[in-house]
Amino acid sequence: MSAAQAAANDTAPRLALEAVSRAFDGTAAVREVSLTVEAGEVVCLLGPSGCGKSTSLRIAAGVERQDAGRVLIDGQPVSDDRGHAPPEGRSVGLMFQDYALFPHLTVAENVAFGLRGRRARDRQAVVADYLLRVGLKGYGEKYPHQLSGGEQQRVALARALAPRPRVMLMDEPFSGLDTRLRDEVREETLSILKREGTAVLMVTHEPDEAMRMADRIALMREGRIVQVGAPYHVYNYPVDRKAAAFFSDLNIIHGVVRDRQTDTPFGLFLTPKMRDQADVEIIARPQHIKIVEDAGEGGTRPLVTPADGMPAHGRVLRARFTGAQSLIEVTMDHDGSVLKVTVPYAWLPEPGTPVWLSLRRDRCFLFPCVNQRVVETPWAAE
Structure with missing residues (x-):
């Protein structure tokens, strides 16, 4: 050599x-x-x-x-x-x-x-x-x-x-x-x-x-x-x-871009890199949604930080304890969609229990809908 x-x-x-x-x-x-x-x-x-x-x-x-x-x-x-x-x-x-x-x-x-x-x-x-x-x-x-x-x-x-x-x-x-x-x-x-x-x-x-x-x-x-x-x-x-789904369950919130922003049950998300009228998916993992039990039938909306944006209301569909955490499925009032939330403790609310959810915006991903022929380039939703 x-x-x-x-x-x-x-x-x-x-x-x-x-x-x-x-x-x-x-x-x-x-x-x-x-x-x-x-x-x-x-x-x-x-x-x-x-x-x-x-x-x-x-x-x-x-x-x-x-x-x-x-x-x-x-x-x-x-x-x-x-x-x-x-x-x-x-x-x-x-x-x-x-x-x-x-x-x-x-x-x-x-x-x-x-x-x-x-x-x-x-x-x-x-x-x-x-x-x-x-x-x-x-x-x-x-x-x-x-x-x-x-x-x-x-x-x-x-x-x-x-x-x-x-x-x-x-x-x-x-x-x-x-x-x-x-x-x-x-x-x-x-x-x-x-x-x-x-x-x-x-x-x-x-x-x-x-x-x-x-x-x-x-x-x-x-x-x-x-x-x-x-x-x-x-x-x-x-x-x-x-790629995101291979590592965990995902919550998928659909929306349409208008004037570089997308309306969701959790408020407006800035989507400046997407073309106008594009169908998009805002992705959140279950552990990145916060849950607050509603004190009374759609009562006072909880206070959240700017990073969490607007809270959205729903009702518990089912709850399961998996050993290390609890998995809560919530039917959203906004459109009837079901979101999954995990909490790191044992909590099993009854079906129908009203709850507020808030979303960690800094942990969300934004992609074009999979049926669109657009190059998929992710960035944190703002």
Whole structure:
């Protein structure tokens, strides 16, 4: 390797997909996907089933070959129109949801599987080290069927990490675990990967998992990456309504722009960037609507801050306690629409209870209606 190549490698992303595309039987599964992962970074490919995220991961691994585009590791192509390196030639670790442990091999033999070609003493030392790291010291002579699901997942992690891969590729690795165990193993895995400084590309369809695990989230839809950013940014600045809806329930208030403002049950919203007479949707998450119980049949309107705007009146349709919060559905007097509100405590008002609602304007999103052919560019409603 030349000095120039070495210098380029030092500054290049650990993993890069460049305009990668793949089709099956004429149907596009991945469309011009470009993404980078730095050393020590966790990037989550997030999206619904069938959006192309697992195919993208398989292309990065070398299990699948793209029809167009390139895959690079440390700045060096490992798959392009001139050549294609197999998984074992890419220094990548693979973890899947079924763990893929060899049932006839002991835990130690499973972990050592990727260390073939090394001296026996070296293999034993590496296996012991990684079993210690994943909290399985003394488990080397056991077989996979003697382990719990969480322990099997840790063995799979140790096996993937033992060869010291530069890139770890993970496809729904925690989906087979129950909720409490999943949280525990996920946090342990993240801690180990961060200490190793490994570049991690992980596929998941669960927004909560991506928010917990990722340094950056790449949101996929219909084979394309539609938004990339830190979890906070993707959640709070969604590129369109579908992106916002992937992370939580939404309340959608329809309106029509007139003279650069839109009338709603919560008062006028400034919409200066929308054309006049455009149909628009003002989007609010349930936790960003405040609720005040009405003291008496449409009585005195509650005082609100300027950021909350005008309150709107409605009646409780139903209320449910979900454990961490209460979900209240309210039928609005203005137009009969139903808005969802969450409160961080147990509160179960009777159906028909009159309430006032106010809206956090600084937490609303404004988009053209989905049936309009307008470029969707969000901004906080003012």
